[in-house]
Amino acid sequence: MHPKASGVGRESKGTTSDAPDNAEALLADFLSNTADLVSFYDRDFRLTHYATRLKDVYGGAVTPGAAIWQVYPSFLDSRCRDEFLRVFQGGSAARIELPRSKRDAPQSVFVFATSNGVGIIESRQHVGRSATEEQERVILLHQATHDVLTGLQNRRRFGERLQQALAAIGETRPKAALLQIDLDDFKAVNDTLGHGAGDTLLQLAAGRIRDALRDGESAYRYAGDEFAVIQLGNEQPAAAERLAGSLVDAFKQPFVINDIPVFVGCSIGIAFAPEHGTDGEQLMKAADIALYAAKTDGRGCARIFNRAMLLLLEQRENLRRSLRTALQRGELYLEYQPLIRPPSSVIGFEALLRWRHPEVGIIPPGVFIPIAEADGLMDEIGRWVLEEACRQALTWPPSLTVAVNLSPAQFLSGSLTDTVAEIIDEVGIRAERLELEITETVLLEKTVDNIDILNTLNVLGIRISLDDFGTHYSSLSYLKNFPFDTLKIDQYFIADLETDSKGQTIVRSIINLAHGLGMSVTAEGVETSAQARWLIKENCDCLQGNFLGRPLGIEAIGDFIRRSLPRVVRAMEESNRAV
Ligand code: C2E
Numbered sequence: 001m002h003p004k005a006s007g008v009g010r011e012s013k014g015t016t017s018d019a020p021d022n023a024e025a026l027l028a029d030f031l032s033n034t035a036d037l038v039s040f041y042d043r044d045f046r047l048t049h050y051a052t053r054l055k056d057v058y059g060g061a062v063t064p065g066a067a068i069w070q071v072y073p074s075f076l077d078s079r080c081r082d083e084f085l086r087v088f089q090g091g092s093a094a095r096i097e098l099p100r101s102k103r104d105a106p107q108s109v110f111v112f113a114t115s116n117g118v119g120i121i122e123s124r125q126h127v128g129r130s131a132t133e134e135q136e137r138v139i140l141l142h143q144a145t146h147d148v149l150t151g152l153q154n155r156r157r158f159g160e161r162l163q164q165a166l167a168a169i170g171e172t173r174p175k176a177a178l179l180q181i182d183l184d185d186f187k188a189v190n191d192t193l194g195h196g197a198g199d200t201l202l203q204l205a206a207g208r209i210r211d212a213l214r215d216g217e218s219a220y221r222y223a224g225d226e227f228a229v230i231q232l233g234n235e236q237p238a239a240a241e242r243l244a245g246s247l248v249d250a251f252k253q254p255f256v257i258n259d260i261p262v263f264v265g266c267s268i269g270i271a272f273a274p275e276h277g278t279d280g281e282q283l284m285k286a287a288d289i290a291l292y293a294a295k296t297d298g299r300g301c302a303r304i305f306n307r308a309m310l311l312l313l314e315q316r317e318n319l320r321r322s323l324r325t326a327l328q329r330g331e332l333y334l335e336y337q338p339l340i341r342p343p344s345s346v347i348g349f350e351a352l353l354r355w356r357h358p359e360v361g362i363i364p365p366g367v368f369i370p371i372a373e374a375d376g377l378m379d380e381i382g383r384w385v386l387e388e389a390c391r392q393a394l395t396w397p398p399s400l401t402v403a404v405n406l407s408p409a410q411f412l413s414g415s416l417t418d419t420v421a422e423i424i425d426e427v428g429i430r431a432e433r434l435e436l437e438i439t440e441t442v443l444l445e446k447t448v449d450n451i452d453i454l455n456t457l458n459v460l461g462i463r464i465s466l467d468d469f470g471t472h473y474s475s476l477s478y479l480k481n482f483p484f485d486t487l488k489i490d491q492y493f494i495a496d497l498e499t500d501s502k503g504q505t506i507v508r509s510i511i512n513l514a515h516g517l518g519m520s521v522t523a524e525g526v527e528t529s530a531q532a533r534w535l536i537k538e539n540c541d542c543l544q545g546n547f548l549g550r551p552l553g554i555e556a557i558g559d560f561i562r563r564s565l566p567r568v569v570r571a572m573e574e575s576n577r578a579v
Pocket residue numbers: 337351352353364365366369382385404405406407437467468491524525526527544545546547551
């Protein structure tokens with residue numbers, strides 16, 4: 001067996017105890033050498049760490065996981081128990097006098113709250129200055145290995161434990177699994193409900209992770225909303241799949257924060273040692289790639305690392321590199337999808353960005369825009385889209401509008417209103433012909449004053465639409481506070497409109513809500529004449545979708561207006577007659 005596998009306490013003695021940054025080793029060294037009887041308990045009052053001498057004095061009662069009452073029966077006494085619970089609940093420290101029922105029972109113990117439970121020091125010396133100093137040292141050592149907010153073990157401890165787990169792989173323990181857990185939508189909770197709610201969510205999430213663990217599994221808060229579990233067990237992948245399954249299920253229940261039910265799922269990436277890595281860095285990278293795959297596969301799920309994921313990631317890296325020069329090389333272009341007002345008039349087009357990659361071919365915006373956003377390229381690209389769309393719209397009949405999608409990055413740049421004003425001025429397009437589409441994610445960013453930006457754009461005479469309405473957070477407060485001209489109902493609600501009566505009720509209510517607030521409504525993704533008919537009957541103001549017209553290259557717009565229009569007119573008139 002590898003020498004490090006013999007356990008933290010023994011390993012630390014004389015080997016790593018002098019390393020100042022190895023808090024775990026320092027704590028272990030301290031516990032094996034201190035004359036005081038020191039012990040730590042988790043939130044369930046189960047013994048987690050203890051001084052070697054505690055076992056010498058109390059014998060068999062001292063085993064990992066033993067209840068505090070087994071080590072100190074005096075805490076069953078109601079007075080002691082109340083004082084003890086006060087420390088535990090208040091997060092403070094106190095000296096508690098114990099009843100002297102047993103001959104060699106201690107007179108008093110020092111009890112202090114830790115990040116994930118309580119610590120007890122039974123001083124064998126007189127309680128003087130040195131004992132207090134000693135107590136502070138114990139508390140600091142404990143804090144160095146635990147996360148203060150959630151009480152889980154911290155990142156430093158994670159690194160040490162992972163090294164130990166990997167070093168122990170051999171004959172006796174052939175496998176270890178690393179599960180990287182990331183909360184879905186944590187940022188949105190922080191942004192909408194505040195940081196206090198975010199902290200509460202992290203604590204509750206840590207509790208759910210802790211509750212799902214069995215023997216041989218330990219949880220860590222790695223950073224922000226990222227958690228990790230190290231699993232020592234040989235029945236892999238079954239054990240890791242079981243744990244990941246119960247974690248994903250546990251996160252399906254809402255978290256109740258300030259009486260508000262909040263749904264936050266988790267995504268999990270799993271990697272096994274030794275197959276996916278024999279050192280910590282390799283294994284973490286593999287689990288991270290698997291986590292990324294879980295996120296891109298729709299989130300709220302777990303994925304085990306495989307080589308194909310690595311290939312996908314490499315492809316994404318290649319895309320990322322070539323995206324940097326795509327704009328300069330003229331590889332980006334716009335298509336335009338018609339917006340139709342029933343019964344039959346084309347009122348304008350929505351500009352949709354495309355990338356013609358020299359090797360890969362045409363890449364849709366859903367693939368490359370998130371990369372551009374993450375790489376800080378979207379501000380420049382967004383500016384180009386706006387200018388290109390306005391210039392091209394000038395070649396259309398002057399009554400037609402052009403709708404341009406804005407990304408959150410453009411709001412964050414701080415110069416959006418100036419850029420828009422400059423562009424419409426330079427290009428010479430009337431502001432009323434321009435419509436800007438934003439999604440709710442833009443509004444979630446609280447770092448800029450969104451309402452001011454939207455108001456300024458409105459004052460310029462530009463129309464603003466709320467895109468993809470009904471998905472994401474759909475907070476009704478946005479509708480009260482922001483001056484939207486149009487709500488665009490997401491295609492998700494339109495897709496099964498013909499058969500889904502709940503969907504019908506939702507769409508009907510959105511239309512009534514928007515009209516009540518003086519906004520117009522556009523239905524996105526209309527694919528069939530039955531959907532169009534239903535929407536027209538419900539007074540939807542504008543329709544967009546493949547049934548009425550797919551996105552077209554700029555060169556095809558003139559033709560569409562001239563030749564295809566009669567077809568749209570016919571299709572719409574047929575829809576109308578059927579109403
Ligand atoms: P969006 O703004 O909601 O645009 C509508 C999307 O639905 C477009 O996808 C369009 O091609 C697609 N679509 C239209 N009719 C139908 C239909 O009948 N059935 C189905 N299944 N789909 C339909 P596309 O072009 O892939 O764009 C996806 C998203 O990318 C857009 O959603 C928008 O959020 C974003 N996007 C596109 N261009 C830009 C841009 O220039 N800037 C920014 N920031 N985002 C853009």
